[in-house]
Amino acid sequence: MPSERRLQVLSAIVTDYVRTREPVGSRALTERYRLGVSPATIRNDMAALEDEGYIYQPHTSAGRVPTQKGYRLFVDEVARVKPLSAPEREAMTALLAGAVDLDQVVVRTVRVLAQLTGQLAVVEYPSLRRTALRHLELVALGPTRLLMVIVTDTGRVEQRTVTLAGSGPQVVGALDPLVLERLRLRLNAALVGRRAQEVVPVLTHLAEQAPDDERALLAAVIGELVAALRPDAEERLAVAGTANLARSTPDFSSLGPLLDAIEEQVVLLRLLSPETDDVPAGDGDPTGMRVSIGSENHDDVLAEASVVTAGYGVGQGQVLARLGVIGPTRMDYPATMTVVRAVARYLSRFMAGPAG
Template identity: 50%
Template sequence: MPRNSAQSRRLDVLRAIVTQYVATREPVGSKAIAAGGLGVSSATIRNDMAVLEEAGLIYQPHTSAGRVPTDRGYRVFVDRLAELKPMSAPERHALEAFLAESVDIDDVVERSVRLLAQVTHQVALVQYPGARVRTLKHLEVVGLPPSRALVVVITADGQVGERTLTLEAPLSEEELRDAREHLRRHCDGATSANVRNCVAEAATSAAPTQAPTVEVLGAALCELLSGASDTKIVVAGAANLARGALDFRDIAPVLDALEEQVVLMRLFAEADPGDDLHVSIGAENPHDGLAEAAVVTGTYQAGAREGEGLAHLGIVGPMRMDYARTMSSVRAVAAYLSRYLAQGPRS
């Protein structure tokens, strides 16, 4: 029992060091911790700090200074967070109203990344949804002289795709219109999961003279509707990182890492799909440029069905951050983003 009590108290001391250091950026001494109301003497706290330092959880930046958390210390602190600071009611309402004005997937991603950067005061990252199911809302075909056609596909989530095709022979406007209407009858409301079957049925049921055109237009429709999803990541808030440059020995490697999409994708790949939040601190990050940074990532759902179109969002900042508030903000934005994408575009 005494051992457990001492361990619990040392965790309280570590929590106090992290909390005060995050707030002040100044090394934390035993007197400051004792004044916080732990109910033990400064001498006891100094003994606990010595144990924490020996364990590699805190260190003394210079003689006679207080203590500062190490990346291992931040990790222990994060792993033992009892609860996350919830967003205030005004913050929640503002978040919901801001995202509710989104009109398509591009708009909601852009709004989400700006909002996350604003509420966390860190660099925010939002990954475009991957492998999401697209639904055909409208198909248009426009003839282009001398023997080309423009195929335009609009999806239910507001995405617009175009393909310009070269036809084997010139076709009249009437021939293109008939082929388009034939495809529409068979593929109206088709999804990226079943569009190939719809196109195959349309080609099979078309008149022999019309079938080749239906097949060519149908191939473009399949490509546009079921092609690979965007895998890009949108970044906002780099100025926040610059304002916190004092927390890094050298901020340049962090900025370089944020410019590489491959690095950012690796950050998101580290997250466990079963966890709504993932935190990597210091050397835990997969890129040397982020060895002095902390990354908090969350998962959002881009479709209405469970597990459909999962993607990630998160923040990159210094290890000296308010983890409880940052984690809560990432979780909240992910939840609202999932909700609005599930509801579909708003008119």
């Protein structure tokens, strides 16, 4: 671990390089930062940081540039998450004011993240698998089709079309309005307040006890409901700020593969995976904020990118989904971490509701 003074030198190099995109020399550090030591001492500290792999010289006679290892040390030991500035807080409040449901708040949130950080922003909708059922609606669309609307306690609404197998009087009878209403009441009574892992045993019991005129309909509804709640069910994402990433082209040797991967969303889902959501966050931070840099993303298309993510939920340390930003490793980490954490906390308050 470098000394405190060398950490200050590294911090100055990172800060200057993020701002200018130009290699940083000892003269610039002496002129722009009050490090309290002579230029010769700064040169010695820079040489030591280079020997330890925290900075490097891109070409002869140039200044120094942070390495991935240098950014990692900066984030872990130097960067500090601070409160939002007054203009940032005003901008976030203005953009998010008036959102009344989950879809509105997610769409506005991803725009806020992109605007305040200048990066590509991603917000994951609360997973159906981690939330509880608030209401289940069944609406007939025809003799063999109906619409199932799943509403969770987080406000997420998921719609599924249910198609009954077969044809004939049995199917038509199954969609009789009285039978449909009876089944809707039965399902809500049994499932409201239950989480995904509790649903299958309850549905199995209902199927075993179902009267003959409900069996075909119930079997079809169960099939779609289980599919919506299965562990590998596709999650929903909101994305904004792709143009921000495109403007970072000089920081990437090839931006095309990353943009392609983002469009497919597979990479985004992996970045937001809940691998550490059940682990208490460090420093008392309930959002469990994570920063991954370059190769730490374990994906070739993200080898030149940094990802800052945080979780949001309805209670202390209870993460239902994640949000975050993607940008170049030459990122303003303190500012980005501040915004990501603040927005995650706002979403958590929204999810908790007025009494939260």
